[in-house]
Amino acid sequence: MSEKRQKLNVKAARKYGVYAILIAFLLVLPCLPTSGPYFIHVCILIFTYVIATSSIRTIYVSGQATIGHAIFMGIGAYTSALLAMRLGWTPWITMPLGAVGAMVVAIVSGYFFSRTRGFYFSMVTLFFGVAVEALIRSWVSLTGGRAGLISVPGMGVINIPGLGRVDFIASKVPHYYLLLFLALVTLLVLYRLERSRTGMNWMAIAQSPLVASSIGISETKFRVIAFAAGCFFAGLAGSAYVHYSSVLSSSNFDFMSSINLVIFMLFGGMTHFAGPTIGVIVLVVIPEVFRSLRQYAPFIFGSVMLLVIFLMPQGLAGLFQIVKAWRSRIFKRGA
Amino acid sequence: MEIFTQTIVNGIVLASIYILVALGFALIFSVMQILNFAHGSIYMVGAYVCYYLVSSFGLPTWAALLVSGGILALFGVFLERFGFRYLEKDFNRTLMFSLAVIVFLQTAADITVGAYVKRVPSIIRGLTTIGGITLSKERLVTCVVAVCLLLLVTFLIRKTVLGRQMRAVAQDRDAAALQGINVHRIAAIAFGLSSVLAAVAGGLMGSIIALNTYMGSAMLLRAVTLVIIAGMGSVGGLFVSGLIIGFIDAVLPIFIGGAGSEVVALGFAMLILLVRPRGLFGQAI
Numbered sequence: 049m050s051e052k053r054q055k056l057n058v059k060a061a062r063k064y065g066v067y068a069i070l071i072a073f074l075l076v077l078p079c080l081p082t083s084g085p086y087f088i089h090v091c092i093l094i095f096t097y098v099i100a101t102s103s104i105r106t107i108y109v110s111g112q113a114t115i116g117h118a119i120f121m122g123i124g125a126y127t128s129a130l131l132a133m134r135l136g137w138t139p140w141i142t143m144p145l146g147a148v149g150a151m152v153v154a155i156v157s158g159y160f161f162s163r164t165r166g167f168y169f170s171m172v173t174l175f176f177g178v179a180v181e182a183l184i185r186s187w188v189s190l191t192g193g194r195a196g197l198i199s200v201p202g203m204g205v206i207n208i209p210g211l212g213r214v215d216f217i218a219s220k221v222p223h224y225y226l227l228l229f230l231a232l233v234t235l236l237v238l239y240r241l242e243r244s245r246t247g248m249n250w251m252a253i254a255q256s257p258l259v260a261s262s263i264g265i266s267e268t269k270f271r272v273i274a275f276a277a278g279c280f281f282a283g284l285a286g287s288a289y290v291h292y293s294s295v296l297s298s299s300n301f302d303f304m305s306s307i308n309l310v311i312f313m314l315f316g317g318m319t320h321f322a323g324p325t326i327g328v329i330v331l332v333v334i335p336e337v338f339r340s341l342r343q344y345a346p347f348i349f350g351s352v353m354l355l356v357i358f359l360m361p362q363g364l365a366g367l368f369q370i371v372k373a374w375r376s377r378i379f380k381r382g383a
Numbered sequence: 384m385e386i387f388t389q390t391i392v393n394g395i396v397l398a399s400i401y402i403l404v405a406l407g408f409a410l411i412f413s414v415m416q417i418l419n420f421a422h423g424s425i426y427m428v429g430a431y432v433c434y435y436l437v438s439s440f441g442l443p444t445w446a447a448l449l450v451s452g453g454i455l456a457l458f459g460v461f462l463e464r465f466g467f468r469y470l471e472k473d474f475n476r477t478l479m480f481s482l483a484v485i486v487f488l489q490t491a492a493d494i495t496v497g498a499y500v501k502r503v504p505s506i507i508r509g510l511t512t513i514g515g516i517t518l519s520k521e522r523l524v525t526c527v528v529a530v531c532l533l534l535l536v537t538f539l540i541r542k543t544v545l546g547r548q549m550r551a552v553a554q555d556r557d558a559a560a561l562q563g564i565n566v567h568r569i570a571a572i573a574f575g576l577s578s579v580l581a582a583v584a585g586g587l588m589g590s591i592i593a594l595n596t597y598m599g600s601a602m603l604l605r606a607v608t609l610v611i612i613a614g615m616g617s618v619g620g621l622f623v624s625g626l627i628i629g630f631i632d633a634v635l636p637i638f639i640g641g642a643g644s645e646v647v648a649l650g651f652a653m654l655i656l657l658v659r660p661r662g663l664f665g666q667a668i
Contacts, residue, residue: 164660167418171611172656178604179649186642303600307420307482314479343494350486357479358469 074228078221088220094332095227096289099234101312101324103281106238108318109247110274111254112161113170116177117282117309122301124150124283125290126184126191129200132291139203139291143284150283151276158275162268165257177306184298196297200290223292230288234281239321241277250274315356317363326364388518390633396522396591398629399529402621403584404602405609406536407577413553413616414573417467417477421484422581423603427596428488429455429582430589434501444504448528448586452579459578463571485599492596501594525587532583536576537618549573553616605632608652614665623663627651 078088104117128146132139161172184191191197203216203226216222241247249270252260257267290296316327334352338345360366404426411419429451436447462484470476512518540546551559552569560566588598609628613620628648635644655662 160657163657168611168656168660171607172653174604174607175611175649175653175656179646179653182642182645182649186640186646303604311479311482314475318475343490346486346490350483350490353479353483353486357476357483361473361476 071232075225078224085220088224090332090336092220092223092227092289092292094328095224095231096285097309097312097328097332098231098325099285099288100282101309101316101328102235102238103278103285104309105313105318105321105324106242106281107274107278108313109242109254110250110271111165111257112173112271112275113166114173114275114278115170115310116173116175116306117278118301118305119177119180120150120154120279120282121286121289121305122181122184122298123153123286125286125296125301126197127283128287129197129290129296130190132201133197139201140206143287143291146287146290147280147284150286151280154276154279155272158272158279159268161275162271174303174306177301178303181298181302184301191298194298196295196299198295200294200296202294203291220292227288227292230284234284235325238277238281242321246270246273311353315353315363317360317365319362320365320368322368323363323365330364386637390637392518392522392526394626394630394633396526396529396629397632398625399526399533400584400588401602401605401609401629402533402625403529403580403587405606405613405621405625406533406618407580408603408606409610409613409615409618409621410540410549410573410577410580412610414549415467415570416472416474417481418474419481419577420478420603421462421481421488422577422606423599423601424485424488424492425455425459425578425599426581426585426588426602427492427594427599428458428585429578430585430594430598431492431496431501432582433586434589434594437504438501444586444590448583451586452582455578455582456575459574459576460571463567463574467574468567468570489596489599496596502589502592504590521590525591529584529587532580533622536580539576540618545569545572608648610662611652612655612662614662617662617664620662620664 077083077091100117100121104114107114107117124146126146127149128139128142131137131142131145157176161169161176164172185194187193203223205213205215205217208214214222216226242250249260249265252263252265253267253270261267286301312327312331313324314327315331316325317323330352331349334349335345338348341348356364360370362369404422408419408422411417411422432451432454433444433447436442436450437444440447442450466480466484467477470480538546540549548559548564548569549572551562551564552566556566559569584602585598588602605628609621609624612624612627631644631648631651635647639647
């Protein structure tokens with residue numbers, strides 16, 4: 049018994065060790081001499097998409113295939129940017145408010161959307177996304193319409209006790225750490241949520257809404273919770289990114305952006321928690337690596353997608369399971 | 384009065400093209416349970432193929448429409464034969480495959496055409512007067528061609544053996560296969576047919592408005608809206624929802640602008656989904 053426990057401890061230690069090494073690597077990364085500003089920019093992009101794509105997976109886990117997720121990034125971004133620009137509040141306050149704004153919209157709309165299931169839910173979220181995007185585009189006095197907003201205030205220069213003066217204007221590195229921190233927090237919260245009782249309820253609803261409600265799981269309640277949680281982090285991703293890029297246009301949140309998020313998630317694999325993260329990293333890095341091909345680069349992107357579709361039914365993260373099965377087979381043969 | 388009649392004609396023309404595209408989308412969905420998001424891109428490519436056949440090969444417009452329909456039909460069959468057939472019953476993978484097709488078609492269009500705006504020459508130019516109302520001939524022709532095509536396809540689905548087989552596959556794939564229907568063949572034909580409809584719609588639209596490479600996603604959205612409002616599996620309903628959305632798109636931009644009319648159209652579709660998810664004419668789900 050104690051031996052078994054020891055083995056488990058070793059396993060857990062190994063697992064956390066891997067995470068610790070990964071995080072340490074990410075912390076050191078911007079200090080390496082090879083990391084130029086452009087590299088940092090790509091990393092920030094990846095962190096933003098990791099937040100958004102992991103949050104869309106949370107909604108999918110509860111059996112709700114949303115394809116209007118990008119608009120919640122947009123709601124977060126516009127809320128935060130407008131509060132900062134019109135009322136002059138500091139972005140450190142408006143950023144979380146943007147996420148909360150997206151969540152409030154998600155709670156209200158998610159309550160109505162939860163009347164529909166499956167394919168019809170996908171369609172209603174699709175329409176919602178496009179309709180809100182069109183609304184933003186047509187409300188010129190508030191949002192600047194098609195031209196969008198420019199010179200959204202940045203994070204500025206702040207004094208953090210212990211770290212001293214942190215200058216967000218001069219360098220991208222503080223933004224890197226901010227987005228890294230937010231991405232890690234997002235992943236942690238979403239992971240804990242999914243493994244909690246709430247997460248189990250989500251999976252039950254995804255498998256069969258009827259059976260789930262027969263054992264006392266309120267379908268509406270938990271679906272709205274999943275939708276709101278996912279959209280909160282989408283709003284966070286949007287509002288964190290807008291204060292970094294300082295420009296904002298409604299075309300960043302249109303139909304195809306939502307579809308892109310779905311591609312990232314399905315590419316990485318939906319069955320595994322790390323799937324969206326892997327998908328984002330691979331799919332953001334590929335076009336950057338093949339930048340020399342210019343307009344032909346999307347062909348590489350598409351070809352990689354085709355490879356994954358036909359060779360890895362579970363997405364890239366399905367490789368974990370394949371490798372595991374292989375290892376156990378070889379192990380058995382050896383014994 | 385002049386604006387009034389022009390708006391009505393515009394509404395009908397838009398509606399007939401929307402219905403053409405939506406019919407193909409609905410056909411694939413009901414026969415194969417596939418959400419073919421690449422349908423909008425096929426429509427876009429059809430329009431450009433038609434344009435290049437006219438401008439580079441000097442074909443008359445009506446022949447270009449036919450040829451581009453044929454080319455895209457082959458492409459649709461190709462997609463089914465070498466793509467969707469291997470991904471059956473896996474919703475996520477078929478969705479992703481159609482998205483990959485969008486990536487390829489969109490990139491190819493961006494490379495070959497670029498940002499330039501093109502326009503397919505119209506079949507007939509000039510104006511005609513019917514009952515004291517002046518109409519442009521090209522819109523009239525577009526409308527007539529679209530309506531004829533729609534009636535033809537409706538006839539094909541409702542009355543012929545092929546159509547009956549399609550409906551059988553749509554109802555129950557396994558039972559249809561047990562009756563000796565070649566399910567794969569039917570699926571390939573459905574794909575080819577829907578691609579023809581999209582390509583012809585693209586060519587017709589190209590003679591009315593200017594082409595750009597992003598017209599596909601807007602049309603895809605319209606097709607989905609139409610199918611949702613009409614309800615799955617209802618061909619007749621598509622005509623009604625097509626007219627509704629066509630008129631919203633023709634009339635409202637005059638008063639509240641293009642983006643505003645989009646909000647109204649999509650809001651209407653959302654309302655239908657929330658109040659009556661099966662659509663106006665769909666069967667119970």
